[in-house]
Every structure is written in C-alpha cells, then in structure tokens.
Amino acid sequence: VAEPAAPSIPRKGYLELPLLRMSKIAALAPAEQAAVRALNGPRRTTAKGSVLVWPETSQFHFVLDGWACRQREIAPGRRQLFDLILPGDVVGRLPDAGPIDDSSCVALTSVITIDATALARRDVQGQFVHPGIMSALGQLRGKVQRRLMDHVVRLGAHSAYDGLAHLLLELHERLADVGLASSGRMPFPLGYERVGELLGLSEVHVGRTLAKLKADGHLEIGPGWLVLPRIDDLARQVHYA
Amino acid sequence: VAEPAAPSIPRKGYLELPLLRMSKIAALAPAEQAAVRALNGPRRTTAKGSVLVWPETSQFHFVLDGWACRQREIAPGRRQLFDLILPGDVVGRLPDAGPIDDSSCVALTSVITIDATALARRDVQGQFVHPGIMSALGQLRGKVQRRLMDHVVRLGAHSAYDGLAHLLLELHERLADVGLASSGRMPFPLGYERVGELLGLSEVHVGRTLAKLKADGHLEIGPGWLVLPRIDDLARQVHYA
DNA sequence: CGCGGAGTTGAGATTGTTCAAGGATTGTGG
DNA sequence: CCACAATCCTTGAACAATCTCAACTCCGCG
Numbered sequence: 001v002a003e004p005a006a007p008s009i010p011r012k013g014y015l016e017l018p019l020l021r022m023s024k025i026a027a028l029a030p031a032e033q034a035a036v037r038a039l040n041g042p043r044r045t046t047a048k049g050s051v052l053v054w055p056e057t058s059q060f061h062f063v064l065d066g067w068a069c070r071q072r073e074i075a076p077g078r079r080q081l082f083d084l085i086l087p088g089d090v091v092g093r094l095p096d097a098g099p100i101d102d103s104s105c106v107a108l109t110s111v112i113t114i115d116a117t118a119l120a121r122r123d124v125q126g127q128f129v130h131p132g133i134m135s136a137l138g139q140l141r142g143k144v145q146r147r148l149m150d151h152v153v154r155l156g157a158h159s160a161y162d163g164l165a166h167l168l169l170e171l172h173e174r175l176a177d178v179g180l181a182s183s184g185r186m187p188f189p190l191g192y193e194r195v196g197e198l199l200g201l202s203e204v205h206v207g208r209t210l211a212k213l214k215a216d217g218h219l220e221i222g223p224g225w226l227v228l229p230r231i232d233d234l235a236r237q238v239h240y241a
Numbered sequence: 242v243a244e245p246a247a248p249s250i251p252r253k254g255y256l257e258l259p260l261l262r263m264s265k266i267a268a269l270a271p272a273e274q275a276a277v278r279a280l281n282g283p284r285r286t287t288a289k290g291s292v293l294v295w296p297e298t299s300q301f302h303f304v305l306d307g308w309a310c311r312q313r314e315i316a317p318g319r320r321q322l323f324d325l326i327l328p329g330d331v332v333g334r335l336p337d338a339g340p341i342d343d344s345s346c347v348a349l350t351s352v353i354t355i356d357a358t359a360l361a362r363r364d365v366q367g368q369f370v371h372p373g374i375m376s377a378l379g380q381l382r383g384k385v386q387r388r389l390m391d392h393v394v395r396l397g398a399h400s401a402y403d404g405l406a407h408l409l410l411e412l413h414e415r416l417a418d419v420g421l422a423s424s425g426r427m428p429f430p431l432g433y434e435r436v437g438e439l440l441g442l443s444e445v446h447v448g449r450t451l452a453k454l455k456a457d458g459h460l461e462i463g464p465g466w467l468v469l470p471r472i473d474d475l476a477r478q479v480h481y482a
Numbered sequence: 483c484g485c486g487g488a489g490t491t492g493a494g495a496t497t498g499t500t501c502a503a504g505g506a507t508t509g510t511g512g
Numbered sequence: 513c514c515a516c517a518a519t520c521c522t523t524g525a526a527c528a529a530t531c532t533c534a535a536c537t538c539c540g541c542g
Contacts, residue, residue: 074394074398075480078398080394082390096337098387099384099386099387099390100390103390138337141339142339143340145339145340145341145389146339146340148389148393149323149340149341149389152389152392153315153321155396155397156396156439156440156441157315157319157321160529160530191489192488192489193488198397200396200397201530202530202532203488203489204489204490204491204531204532205529205530207491208530223539223540239316400497432520432521433520434520443499443500444520444521445498445521446498446499448521449498449522449523450498452522464507464508464520
C-alpha cells in the first residue's frame with residue numbers, strides 16, 4: 001500500500017522552507033526574503049542517529065530537510081525527547097539562548113542544514129541589517145517554549161490516545177506551515193520507539209494506540225507517511241488548540 | 242507532632258530573598274545590592290487561589306513570601322501545573338518574555354509581592370543602570386526553561402516515586418538557595434491535590450507514594466513542612482542531578 | 483535465500499485511577 | 513469550651529491503563 005509522500009520540495013527550493021516558517025510569523029521585507037534566498041554556504045548532511053554539531057564560528061542554521069529532535073539521555077539506552085525539529089526550523093545558538101537551545105540535537109533521519117549566521121549581520125551602528133528576520137527568529141524561540149509547555153500537558157494530563165492525537169495534530173500544523181502537509185496528509189519518518197520516547201510510552205503501547213486511532217478511522221499509516229483523514233473531527237474530539 | 246517550620250525570615254528582611262536568589266547566579270555590585278534593598282513600593286498580597294495580577298505600568302515583581310504556580314486550565318476543574326514560584330522568585334513581563342512568562346500565575350498560599358520595575362531603569366545612553374541585576378534576571382528566566390525540561394523528564398520518564406523524589410529535591414535546592422531550607426528540612430504548604438496536578442498523578446496516588454517514601458525512611462511530613470532525612474541518599478537513589 | 487529491523491499480537495504483571503468511606507485537624511460561631 | 517463544618521489525609525477494593533516479555537509476521541536488502 002505505498003502511497004506518495006507529501007509534496008516534495010525540489011532541492012534548489014529548500015530555502016523556501018525557512019522562509020515560509022518565518023513568514024507565518026511576520027511579513028519579511030523583500031530585501032530580507034532575498035537575503036534568505038541568497039544563502040549559499042555549504043550544505044551539511046548529518047546521518048540518522050548522529051548529533052548535530054557546527055563549527056564554533058557559526059551561530060545558527062536552518063534545517064532544510066530531515067527530522068531531528070531535542071533530547072536528554074536519562075540512562076544508557078533511555079532518553080526523553082523534548083521536541084521535534086522539522087524542515088524549515090532553526091537550530092543553534094541565537095543570542096539570548098535558553099537551556100533548550102543548548103540541549104543535544106540528534107538527527108532522526110538524515111538531516112541537511114545550512115549555515116544562516118550571515119543573517120545576523122549588524123551595520124556600523126550595531127543594528128541588525130535584517131531586523132524582521134531577527135524578530136522572527138526570536139518568536140520562533142518563543143514557539144519552542146510554547147511547545148515545551150504543550151508537551152508537559154500531553155505528558156501530564158492526557159491519555160496515550162489523546163496525547164498521540166495531539167502530537168500528530170501539532171506536527172501536521174507545523175508541517176503545513178511550510179507546505180509539507182495538507183488536508184491531513186504528511187510525511188512521518190519516525191519509528192514507534194521514537195514516538196514512545198517523546199510521549200513517555202513503550203513502543204508496544206504506541207503501536208496499540210495507533211491501532212486504536214486507525215480503528216476509529218482517524219489514521220492511515222504507511223512507511224514514511226501518514227494521513228489523518230478526519231483531521232477536524234479528531235482535533236475537536238481531543239480538544240486540540 | 243508539630244515541628245517548627247524552616248527558619249522564618251523577619252518581615253523587614255524579605256528583600257534578602259530575591260537578593261540571595263540573584264547572588265547565587267552572579268555577584269552583584271554593592272550599589273546593585275543597595276538598589277534591591279531600597280525597593281519600597283507597596284507590598285501586594287494575593288489570596289490563596291487567586292490569580293496574580295499587576296498594574297499595567299509595572300514590569301516585574303519579586304515574590305517575598307508564599308508559594309504560587311504557573312499553570313494551564315485543561316478543562317473546568319482540571320489543570321496542569323508547569324512550575325512552582327517560591328519566595329525570592331521573579332514574576333512578570335521581563336523584556337524578551339516567553340510564553341511561560343505569560344501563562345497564568347496562581348497563588349497556592351497567600352502571596353506577598355513587591356514591584357521591582359525600578360531595577361530595570363536605564364540611563365541617558367539607554368544602558369541599564371543595574372546591568373548585573375538585569376543579567377541575573379535573564380539567567381533566572383533560563384532556569385525556568387531548564388526546570389520545564391526537567392519537568393518533562395519527570396512526567397515522561399520517571400515513575401511516581403522517582404518523580405516525586407525529584408520534585409522534592411528540586412524544591413529543597415531552590416529553597417536552600419534563599420536560606421529557607423537546609424539539611425533536608427523545608428516548608429511545604431502544598432496539598433496532595435496540587436502535587437498531583439504538578440506530576441500528573443491522582444491525589445490518592447500522591448498520598449500512597451509519599452507513604453512509600455516515608456516507609457523507606459526518606460521523608461517525614463507534617464502540616465506545612467517536611468524533612469528529607471537522608472537527602473543525599475535519596476538524591477543518589479533517584480539519580481538527582 | 484536468509485537476515486535484520488520494524489510492526490503486531492497475546493498473556494500476565496505493575497502501576498495508577500476511581501469511588502467511597504472513615505479519621506484527623508482546623509477554624510468558626512454559639 | 514463545645515459543636516459543627518470544612519478541608520485534608522488515609523485506607524480499601526475494584527477497575528483501567530500501561531508495561532514487560534516473548535513470540536511471530538512482514539518486508540526490504542544484501
């Protein structure tokens with residue numbers, strides 16, 4: 001039952017993803033849009049399972065393709081995932097970084113990033129050359145914290161069923177923001193064990209709960225993708241957003 | 242079995258608490274310490290159960306006495322607590338506030354606060370008059386995010402027993418920082434239902450789990466206070482930071 | 483063809499919840 | 513000083529959610 005994945009973005013259009021992400025927050029000036037599109041540093045590929053690292057000289061990066069996560073190792077082989085990092089997201093040490101920006105960032109699939117430090121350039125007065133971009137980046141950091149709070153609610157106050165539904169709905173929303181998901185269909189490259197590490201559930205129970213979602217007609221799933229066929233119903237049912 | 246609570250702070254010494262909190266992060270200049278001690282605005286008392294609010298003109302406040310929390314209402318009568326706010330902590334809208342700074346802040350006991358906006362004063366060049374204080378406040382905001390991450394770990398990766406132990410150890414550490422706890426003894430004005438709302442547990446299970454901690458010789462508890470008699474053992478046992 | 487990873491299924495153990503009732507403590511008014 | 517209500521803690525028993533272990537399937541890949 002192989003279905004096509006979500007719309008794929010041509011390699012040369014990758015930079016549209018962070019642009020879309022930022023534009024969802026505030027309109028960028030044409031010059032700022034051009035500055036993003038003009039990024040032409042080397043693209044760095046991080047293999048699935050590896051920690052994302054960058055040279056000391058760089059401050060932050062855009063994720064152009066692939067999924068990663070923020071996580072903490074609790075014990076050998078046991079970890080808690082805090083947040084997922086999706087195509088179009090920003091990683092690195094923004095000015096005023098918080099602890100979450102410093103937590104280790106691990107590739108869950110093969111991940112392509114590009115250095116975006118150039119966008120933080122300042123003029124001779126010390127003002128940002130692209131204030132709109134810097135403001136958008138600051139608000140993106142705010143969204144990370146907001147998601148962390150949502151995650152606490154999922155873990156503390158939701159059943160496995162509701163928490164899983166919330167997670168999928170949140171991911172759909174984030175992917176839709178950058179054009180990678182629409183009308184319930186989205187890429188989904190995570191194994192059940194990773195989902196379990198996000199939600200504090202065992203791999204087996206993730207499988208059973210997903211099966212329940214399927215049985216309720218709320219989910220179709222295949223290798224690397226999934227569909228929420230009645231996404232509005234589901235959102236209402238679990239009181240999403 | 243009434244035991245004395247933790248050392249009480251005389252009313253006129255309340256401002257030492259935020260001072261201690263900030264000093265744990267970075268040494269403040271003598272002038273900055275004096276500026277904190279010189280705060281003399283009216284003290285505002287918020288009744289247990291009420292939301293903490295402040296006039297529009299003020300930016301942030303010190304909590305001088307009492308416990309409060311960050312929380313979100315999930316459904317009527319159902320809420321998730323994100324973090325506790327203890328004496329000496331800062332609340333309000335710092336510059337660069339994140340979503341958690343905006344979340345509703347509810348008094349869990351009677352709470353006394355004082356306006357500290359004056360400390361954010363700037364000179365004619367636009368520089369902060371008390372840069373050490375502002376830097377400390379920024380790092381305190383970072384600690385909030387760090388605690389939010391710890392909370393995710395407690396909720397997602399810990400058993401009730403371990404999570405509860407972690408919570409008590411964290412509170413002891415924070416209270417000890419401002420001189421309100423030492424060698425395992427600390428004030429503890431929370432009911433079990435509140436603890437349950439923090440940890441995503443039912444009130445009944447909180448009671449049973451605390452009983453288990455008592456049975457293991459790790460906890461003595463009374464009205465408004467508790468003792469962790471073998472705090473180092475406990476910290477080791479549950480792998481506390 | 484065989485192998486390994488990922489998903490599924492079943493059975494039993496554990497953990498945590500719910501409901502309900504009983505005891506202790508505290509504050510209040512008579 | 514006592515009676516009363518309110519609140520919080522404790523306990524028991526039945527139930528539900530989730531975990532663990534283990535076996536089995538399915539599929540992609542060398």
